[in-house]
Amino acid sequence: MKKMDVLPAFVALLLGGLLLLTLFILSTTTSRRKRKRKPCLPPSPAGLPLLGHLPLLGSLPHRKLQAMAEVHGPVMLLRLGRVPTVVASSSAAAQEAMKTRDLAFASRAPSAMATRLLYGRDMVFAPYGEFWRQARRVSVVHLLSPRRVQSLSFRRAREHEAAALLRRIHIHVNSSSGVVNLSHLLISYARGVISRAVFGNHDYELDLDGEEDGGGGKKLRKVFEDFEALLGTGTVGEFVPWLAWVDTVTGLHARATRTFRALDSLLDRVLADHLAAKRRRDGRLTMVGDEDDDDEHRQDFVDVLLDVKEAEEKAGGEVQFDTTAIKAIILDMFAASIDTTHTTLEWAMAELINHPHQMRKLQTEIRAAVAAAGEVVTEEHLEKLPYLQCVIKETLRLHAPVPLLVPRQTLEDTELLGYHVPARTRVVINAWAIGRDRATWGHDADEFVPERFEEDDDVLNIVGGQQDDFRFVPFGAGRRGCPGAGFAVPSIELVLATLLYHFDWELPPPAANTGGVASSTLDMTELYGLSVRLKATLNLVAKPWSPRLST
Numbered sequence: 001m002k003k004m005d006v007l008p009a010f011v012a013l014l015l016g017g018l019l020l021l022t023l024f025i026l027s028t029t030t031s032r033r034k035r036k037r038k039p040c041l042p043p044s045p046a047g048l049p050l051l052g053h054l055p056l057l058g059s060l061p062h063r064k065l066q067a068m069a070e071v072h073g074p075v076m077l078l079r080l081g082r083v084p085t086v087v088a089s090s091s092a093a094a095q096e097a098m099k100t101r102d103l104a105f106a107s108r109a110p111s112a113m114a115t116r117l118l119y120g121r122d123m124v125f126a127p128y129g130e131f132w133r134q135a136r137r138v139s140v141v142h143l144l145s146p147r148r149v150q151s152l153s154f155r156r157a158r159e160h161e162a163a164a165l166l167r168r169i170h171i172h173v174n175s176s177s178g179v180v181n182l183s184h185l186l187i188s189y190a191r192g193v194i195s196r197a198v199f200g201n202h203d204y205e206l207d208l209d210g211e212e213d214g215g216g217g218k219k220l221r222k223v224f225e226d227f228e229a230l231l232g233t234g235t236v237g238e239f240v241p242w243l244a245w246v247d248t249v250t251g252l253h254a255r256a257t258r259t260f261r262a263l264d265s266l267l268d269r270v271l272a273d274h275l276a277a278k279r280r281r282d283g284r285l286t287m288v289g290d291e292d293d294d295d296e297h298r299q300d301f302v303d304v305l306l307d308v309k310e311a312e313e314k315a316g317g318e319v320q321f322d323t324t325a326i327k328a329i330i331l332d333m334f335a336a337s338i339d340t341t342h343t344t345l346e347w348a349m350a351e352l353i354n355h356p357h358q359m360r361k362l363q364t365e366i367r368a369a370v371a372a373a374g375e376v377v378t379e380e381h382l383e384k385l386p387y388l389q390c391v392i393k394e395t396l397r398l399h400a401p402v403p404l405l406v407p408r409q410t411l412e413d414t415e416l417l418g419y420h421v422p423a424r425t426r427v428v429i430n431a432w433a434i435g436r437d438r439a440t441w442g443h444d445a446d447e448f449v450p451e452r453f454e455e456d457d458d459v460l461n462i463v464g465g466q467q468d469d470f471r472f473v474p475f476g477a478g479r480r481g482c483p484g485a486g487f488a489v490p491s492i493e494l495v496l497a498t499l500l501y502h503f504d505w506e507l508p509p510p511a512a513n514t515g516g517v518a519s520s521t522l523d524m525t526e527l528y529g530l531s532v533r534l535k536a537t538l539n540l541v542a543k544p545w546s547p548r549l550s551t
């Protein structure tokens, strides 16, 4: 071979080798980079400097967030002032956050108002950790267990309050206008039921209807109203620290301090009463779990919590349930149950007024089940009322009382539908949007159609502990899901059946309800607060019904 022929061959070989080497290096670095690449953050709509997306939420944030999700997808990243917030708006996202990756999403976002009003020691807003685990165990096992909820004393409490509600309606029916302010009476009912469960038969006058009340009860009711309203209020300072002064100027801090002091002194009185009663008892009751059935069922929530405290003290370890924690958990129970129960009832009655066909269908079911049995609706009737359950499910689907659930916070770096969610991110699950998702519920997703659940039978067992269906999530789910659903549902069912058994309901003539403007339907505008309620007061005409009148 000539020297001149060898040179180009050598150069070609060298170049080929270099090319291969470059390709090899390129391919290994890209595949390493590929392996290392983190999933990206969720999409984020344009926000404003400093305030971020806060001003875009408006007065009904669940609706604004639903509209944003339609454009940006089921997982979005917002900035509420300085607080990064991930919003989940589909059942798949809810399922991943509350089931598949439940632990990573199991802490709570801090809330300045809750820390202030609930001593920073309550359960609902507690960060994930030992105190929350113990409080949750006590709630699930001792306070809200199915056995306790179905115990005779709790059933009597519900039936007693339903009977009181009935008496109050009769007073209004016999008044000159004949118009019943049902909103007001339903709040009284919800407050009465939880007061009996928490305080037993000690009367702190929380459940009195305004017109029967001398004064003390009225004052206390106002304190509780303020407490519920404040707890549903976000402070400006926690989102935009340089605007924290706004909370002082608007009087928010002063109101919170006043309300906290009033509640704290009531709770001191409650604990002192219960301790005195405990001392008077004959010493038969010792620790939770040792008592016989009757004793356990006679105990109210305060008794149970004091027993847990005593047991902890005797065991000599760390005491989680000191007096402060007990007071905080008592307030949790009021905050978690009154608004949610009463708004569900209010929405159910409002939807039925606007859907007379469904109202009649439900009344026919209830009246057929009850009429032969002495004209008093009891809890035995409830299991014979499948359509009633459909009505309640449909109400909760359309009007989740806590539409954005209680905000969670991630414990660690995690993912949601393939997007990266860093540790300590606030997480909001839009239960309201999920309940109205057309992809799940079809073209009539916004309509009140209880019949959609008739076929569904056992699906969406909303009270079930392990929820496997995320098509609607009014009680949340997973570790932080609502432990009070089993308590709430019988209270709601009993009173709805009672209202519809005893009365035919209709809108009052125009002058009484609409300022003179005739309307055949009720205005369903919402009002945002601790829960989302009907903006209008539910003023209705109740016409007594009895089997004798209808024959």
Ligand code: HEM
Pocket: 123, 124, 125, 136, 139, 144, 332, 333, 336, 337, 340, 341, 344, 400, 401, 402, 405, 406, 474, 475, 476, 477, 478, 479, 480, 481, 482, 483, 484, 485, 487, 488
């Ligand atoms: C219609 C009635 C009710 C609704 C719609 C409702 C809804 C909710 C929701 C959405 C949450 C947050 C769940 C989550 O983050 O996944 C929650 C938590 C909670 N609810 Fe309810 N609730 C109701 C009634 C009650 C009642 C009657 C009680 C107690 C007597 C109660 C006690 C609680 C407690 C203690 C928590 C905090 C759980 C935790 O953080 O571990 N709820 N509820």
